[in-house]
Amino acid sequence: MTYEVDAKYLTKKERRAIPRQAMPEQAANIRNKDFSEVTLGFGLLEAQYEAARCIQCKDPACVAGCPVGINIPGFLEQIVEGDLHGAIKTVWDKTALPAVCGRVCPQEIQCEEVCVVGKKKGRESVGIGNLEMFIADWARDTGVSNEVEIPPKTGKKIAVVGSGPAGITVAGDLAIKGHEVTIYEAFHRAGGVLLYGIPEFRLAKDIVDYEIEQLKSLGVNIVCNTVVGRTVDVDELIDEMGYDAVFIGVGAGLPNFLNIPGEDLNGVFSANEYLTRANLMKAFDFPKYDTPIIPGKNVAILGAGNVAMDAARTAVRLGARSVSIVYRRTKEQSPSRHIEIHHAEQEGVQFKFLTSPLEFIGDANGKLVGINCEKMELGEPDEGGRSRPIPTGEHEYIDCDLAIIAIGTSANPLLTRTTENLELNQWGNIEADTKTGKTTKKGVWAGGDITLGQATVILAMGMGRDAANSIDAYLKGEEW
Amino acid sequence: MYKIVKREEMAHKTIILNEIEAPQIAKKAKPGQFVMLIADETGERIPLTMAEVDKEKGTITIIYMIIGKSTRLFSTLKVGEGYKDIVGPLGQPTHIEKKGTVVCVGGGTGTAVLHPITRGMYEAGNRVISIVGARNTDYIIMRDQMAAASDELRICTDDGSEGRHGFVTDELREVLENNEVAEVVAIGPVPMMKFVSLLTKEYNVPTTVSLNPIMIDGTGMCGGCRVTIGGKTKFACVDGPEFDGHQVDYDGLMRRLQAYRVEEEHSDNCMFEREA
Numbered sequence: 001m002t003y004e005v006d007a008k009y010l011t012k013k014e015r016r017a018i019p020r021q022a023m024p025e026q027a028a029n030i031r032n033k034d035f036s037e038v039t040l041g042f043g044l045l046e047a048q049y050e051a052a053r054c055i056q057c058k059d060p061a062c063v064a065g066c067p068v069g070i071n072i073p074g075f076l077e078q079i080v081e082g083d084l085h086g087a088i089k090t091v092w093d094k095t096a097l098p099a100v101c102g103r104v105c106p107q108e109i110q111c112e113e114v115c116v117v118g119k120k121k122g123r124e125s126v127g128i129g130n131l132e133m134f135i136a137d138w139a140r141d142t143g144v145s146n147e148v149e150i151p152p153k154t155g156k157k158i159a160v161v162g163s164g165p166a167g168i169t170v171a172g173d174l175a176i177k178g179h180e181v182t183i184y185e186a187f188h189r190a191g192g193v194l195l196y197g198i199p200e201f202r203l204a205k206d207i208v209d210y211e212i213e214q215l216k217s218l219g220v221n222i223v224c225n226t227v228v229g230r231t232v233d234v235d236e237l238i239d240e241m242g243y244d245a246v247f248i249g250v251g252a253g254l255p256n257f258l259n260i261p262g263e264d265l266n267g268v269f270s271a272n273e274y275l276t277r278a279n280l281m282k283a284f285d286f287p288k289y290d291t292p293i294i295p296g297k298n299v300a301i302l303g304a305g306n307v308a309m310d311a312a313r314t315a316v317r318l319g320a321r322s323v324s325i326v327y328r329r330t331k332e333q334s335p336s337r338h339i340e341i342h343h344a345e346q347e348g349v350q351f352k353f354l355t356s357p358l359e360f361i362g363d364a365n366g367k368l369v370g371i372n373c374e375k376m377e378l379g380e381p382d383e384g385g386r387s388r389p390i391p392t393g394e395h396e397y398i399d400c401d402l403a404i405i406a407i408g409t410s411a412n413p414l415l416t417r418t419t420e421n422l423e424l425n426q427w428g429n430i431e432a433d434t435k436t437g438k439t440t441k442k443g444v445w446a447g448g449d450i451t452l453g454q455a456t457v458i459l460a461m462g463m464g465r466d467a468a469n470s471i472d473a474y475l476k477g478e479e480w
Numbered sequence: 481m482y483k484i485v486k487r488e489e490m491a492h493k494t495i496i497l498n499e500i501e502a503p504q505i506a507k508k509a510k511p512g513q514f515v516m517l518i519a520d521e522t523g524e525r526i527p528l529t530m531a532e533v534d535k536e537k538g539t540i541t542i543i544y545m546i547i548g549k550s551t552r553l554f555s556t557l558k559v560g561e562g563y564k565d566i567v568g569p570l571g572q573p574t575h576i577e578k579k580g581t582v583v584c585v586g587g588g589t590g591t592a593v594l595h596p597i598t599r600g601m602y603e604a605g606n607r608v609i610s611i612v613g614a615r616n617t618d619y620i621i622m623r624d625q626m627a628a629a630s631d632e633l634r635i636c637t638d639d640g641s642e643g644r645h646g647f648v649t650d651e652l653r654e655v656l657e658n659n660e661v662a663e664v665v666a667i668g669p670v671p672m673m674k675f676v677s678l679l680t681k682e683y684n685v686p687t688t689v690s691l692n693p694i695m696i697d698g699t700g701m702c703g704g705c706r707v708t709i710g711g712k713t714k715f716a717c718v719d720g721p722e723f724d725g726h727q728v729d730y731d732g733l734m735r736r737l738q739a740y741r742v743e744e745e746h747s748d749n750c751m752f753e754r755e756a
Contacts, residue, residue, distance in 0.1 A: 186699055188518055188525075188565040196701075225567040227699055231504055253701040257713065264708055264732050266739040273702035281524060281696065287750045290524040290550055291696075292743030366735035412700050414718060 007048035007080050012055075020124040021050040028346035032316045035200040035284055038343060039103070039133070047134040051079040053117055054126045061114035062128060067462035070094040072111060072128055079131060088139040091132060092146045095461065096172040096214070097165065099140060099207045100194060102133025105458045106337050140210055145217065151178040156475040159184060159243040161228045161415065164192025165457040166249030166448030168215060169464030170471070175218040177472050182221040182243075184232070186250075187280065190222050193251055193449075194457070196280040197272075199310050201317065205279075229415035234422075238443055245443050245471045248430060249464065252449035253412040258302065258405055262360025267294060267368030271303070271311045271406035278314050296402030299323045300371055302357055303406035304331075309340040311404045312349045323349045326398065328356035328376050328389045354378070354389060355396060360403060371398045408454050419444075429453055437467030442480050445471055482517075483562040485539060491619040495545050495589055496555045497531070503538030505568045511576065511596035512690065512722055515540065515568030516698040519553045523564065526550050527695045527705075529721065530569070531592035531622075540568075543592035543621065549747040570698045571721045574688070576600040579662035581607045583655055584630070585648050585676055587668025588614060593690055594667040595622050599629035601665070607631050609659070611651045613672070617642035649675050656683045663688065666725060670734050677725035687725035691716045693736055708732050 010018075024040040025031075031038050042050065054076040062072040071090050078087035091098045107129035112118065118125025139145070156179045160167045163185040171181045189195055191208040216222065226232060228250070237243045255270035257263055274293070277283040281291035299315040301308045304327035315323045325344070327334060330353050334341065345351075354376040361370045373396045376389035411428040423431040423440040430439055430446040437445040447463030449455055474480065486499035505515060514529040532541035546555050557563070574597045582601045586594040591612050602608045610630040614620045615638045627633045635643030636651050644651050648668075655661065656679070664687045666676040673689040680687040696702040698717045705716040708729035714720065 186567065187697065188567070225565050226504070227567060227570065230570055230699075231508060231568065253699070255701070255703045257703065257706075259713070263713065264706060264729075264736065266735060270703040273696055273704045276696050276702055282522075286743065287747045289522045290553075290747060292524075292740045292747065294739070294743075365738075366732070414699055 003045035003049055007045075007052040008082065010052055015052045016055070018049050018053050020053065020127055021046045021130075023127070023130050028348075031201065032313075032347040035317055037204050038201050041137050042130060042134040047131060048080050048082070050127050051076040051131055055117060057116055061116060062111040062126075065111045065114040066094075067110065067458045068094045068465055070132075075135065076126065076128075076131060079135060084135065084138055085144060087135050088144060091135055096146075096169055097211055097457075097461065098132050099136035100165070100203060100211065101458055101461070102129050102131075102136055103203050104198060104456075105129055106456060108338065110458070140207070146214060148176050148218075150176060150219070153180065154178045154475065156180065156244045157182070157242055158245045158247065158471060158475075159237045159241070160247045160249065161234075162186075162192055162249040162251060162448070162450075163190035163212070163222065164194065164249060164251050164448060164460065166251075166460040166464040166467075167192065167247065168211065169461045170247045170249065170445075170447070170468045171220045172215055172218060173465060173468035174471060175215070175220050179472070179475065181219070182223060183215075184226040184228050185222065185224045186227040188224050189280065190224060196276045197307070197310070199275065199279055199314050201313065202310065227414065229418040234415070234419040234441075234444060244475055245445065247437070247464075247467055247471065248415065248439070248444065248446040248450060249448045249460070250412060250415055250450050252409045252429075252454050254410045255405070256408045256410055258357060258407065260357060260359055262362055262368070263405075265360050265362040265368045266366055267296070267401055268360055268403045269294075269405065271301075271307045271404050272409065274311055274404050275307070275314065278318070284314075284318060293318065294402055295319050296400075297321045298400040299402045299404065300398050300400040301325045301404045301406055303327065303408070304329070304334040304336055304351075305406060305408070306336050306340055308404075308406035309336050309344045309349075311406050312344050313347055315402065315404070316347050316349060320402070324352050324398065324400075325349060326352045326355050326357060326371070326373065328354065330354060330378065333386065352396075352398070356389065356391070358395075368401055368403055370400055371403060373398055409449075410453075411450055427453060435466060436470035437463055438470060438480070481562040481564060482566045484557055484559050486541075487557075487559050490543075490621050491614075494619075495543060495621055497541060497543045497592075498554070498557070499532070499534075499539050499541045500563065500566065501538060502540050502566055502568075505566065506533050506535050506538045506540050509533040509540060509569040510573030511600045512574030513569035513571050514698070514721060515542070515566050515570065516695070517542070517554070517563050518565040519550065519557065520564050523553065524550055525696060525698070526554075527570075527692065527698055527717070529593040529690060529692070531595055533596070540566075543589055545589045548744050549751050552748070552751065567698065570717060572719070574600065574665075574722055576604050578605040581609065581659050581661050583652065583659075583661050583664045584608060584610045585652060585664060585666040585668070585672075586610070586612045586626070587648060587672040588619070589621065590668030590672070590690070591621050591626065594665065595625050595629065597665055597667075598626060602629045602631075606662075609655055610634065611636065611648050611655070613637070613648035613651075613668070615639065647675075648672065649679050652676060652679060656680070656685065661685050664725075665689075670730055670737065673725060673728070674730035677728065677730075681726050688722050689725040689728060690722045691720055691728065691733060693733060694739060707736075
């Protein structure tokens with residue numbers, strides 16, 4: 001692809017002829033040995049040509065498809081015009097975390113799925129996510145920051161519990177409205193799942209740190225090492241510490257286990273533990289960092305969602321000889337993004353579909369040596385239209401010294417157990433109004449995975465935005 | 481930073497006491513609860529149960545044995561310096577109530593953790609018999625504090641240099657033979673807790689132990705600290721750290737504590753090399 005003509009001078013016909021620009025990536029056989037980011041990002045010309053593929057729909061479906069409603073055609077055209085300042089402002093208008101969203105949002109089932117360009121036969125949708133990443137990275141690299149005029153202090157105080165995507169969004173939104181915001185984080189560093197969960201090679205941690213710095217520059221206080229529910233509880237925040245509102249965005253941090261024999265063997269991990277060691281504690285750089293990790297020669301990942309792919313690709317980078325995803329359903333039924341499966345395949349991860357673990361097998365010292373599995377086949381579709389895997393009776397033994405369980409997480413009861421009048425659903429998630437995020441406890445809002453179960457970064461941000469608006473209205477006198 | 485205001489060396493400098501400024505933790509802490517500590521930027525998160533809490537001064541006290549890289553790093557911190565991060569209080573507090581005669585059994589640095597529980601039991605009106613064991617008289621810690629919190633303090637040493645020449649279980653058997661005991665609380669090395677629990681099972685005396693498995697976050701997030709209690713998986717960080725001693729799978733716990741033995745030695749050696 002050559003970029004001889006400035007994208008803004010292309011005719012409509014020429015624009016339509018531009019193919020989707022591929023995201024430059026590190027070669028798989030190089031990147032699978034280190035933790036630097038896989039995606040390298042667009043250059044300016046690539047970005048302008050990609051943005052020029054947008055046909056500027058009058059009634060853009062992509063905006064409706066975005067959980068935070070970014071004016072997508074708007075910022076794309078600004079990129080084409082070369083108005084990068086304008087473009088990032090348009091994006092910042094709706095999201096505080098474009099560098100993060102550009103990388104980890106499932107665009108293919110949101111904005112890009114409904115993109116009209118991609119509906120035409122033989123055409124692909126506009127690479128909106130890649131462009132969001134481009135413009136956010138440009139702003140960070142050139143030192144352009146989100147300079148918003150903050151109105152006079154309202155004198156209202158808000159406590160935000162958890163510094164993940166939901167909490168960051170709420171804090172940023174309310175700080176911009178002149179409120180005094182403090183985020184309480186249980187870990188020693190802020191960022192939540194962006195830090196402990198999503199690996200460096202998918203989201204560089206200096207990007208997360210940068211976003212946190214941006215929040216601080218808006219006047220947000222961040223207090224780490226504080227477990228709300230233990231160090232301080234929700235009622236104390238309201239009654240003793242003078243907070244006018246509390247937002248709970250503590251995520252779904254409790255790892256689910258398989259509850260099969262041998263799960264306590266050495267070498268069997270939850271994905272949460274494995275990824276937290278590698279990401280937050282930087283065990284990949286052991287012994288420079290003190291936290292160790294078992295590298296594993298033959299690694300089996302149980303589950304096939306995005307977290308499973310993250311764990312598998314981390315194991316590859318830590319030097320495993322073989323890494324397999326073991327999943328009781330099929331590839332098509334995997335809840336993972338296609339790009340994640342694709343990247344994992346490129347890096348040498350193998351897939352064992354229709355395979356269900358029955359028992360972890362250990363040696364005399366209690367160390368994992370393998371997993372007994374049963375082969376499955378697809379049965380009739382259930383009420384939801386999804387075919388259920390049915391045991392065949394045929395067994396398979398998988399040789400492995402490291403097994404990582406990535407079958408989802410549940411709500412952590414630490415905060416909810418110590419907070420009165422906070423209604424929970426049957427899974428332990430907080431009941432919150434879907435439009436406002438209001439819980440059953442006056443003055444307390446909730447959003448993100450603690451209300452949704454395990455969902456995505458962008459949905460948590462969308463809920464954070466709604467809650468921030470509701471909190472602002474309440475603090476300005478609206479009835480509870 | 482969480483500043484160290486007092487530092488003591490015990491047992492030939494193998495055991496260190498740190499009193500640390502942490503007012504918010506001190507305000508909330510109850511006997512039996514623990515904190516996670518990180519020494520510096522590259523440090524790991526280490527769980528330690530608090531030995532003492534001074535709510536007025538806003539300090540917590542930890543006592544640890546130097547056994548690996550991280551505890552050795554901790555031991556280099558002087559008064560006025562401090563820990564980069566401390567979070568807590570974590571875990572369930574000890575269930576303290578008046579029960580009658582309570583026997584508190586401590587081994588090694590477990591005695592440090594046992595002390596606030598012993599005092600709690602004593603203050604709740606129980607008759608408290610404490611049994612403290614160590615390899616020899618120099619390794620008995622908190623002798624005075626334990627004596628002050630007990631009606632009776634009995635010492636056992638492996639070499640007979642103080643008190644009974646033998647194990648805490650020998651002394652405990654004698655106590656169980658001659659007293660109507662309502663509860664035994666045992667905190668120390670895993671084998672000690674295992675054998676205490678086997679003994680008290682014979683006498684059908686309820687027994688509480690405090691477990692210290694490997695943890696990352698201490699809030700239920702990683703599941704690394706999972707222990708098998710009565711055949712069920714529990715997380716020591718949120719369900720514990722104290723459990724019914726008769727239900728604990730001690731062998732499984734010991735295995736899991738060995739999980740990083742190779743890496744821990746490597747890390748420790750690297751620190752030695754750097755110092756040399």
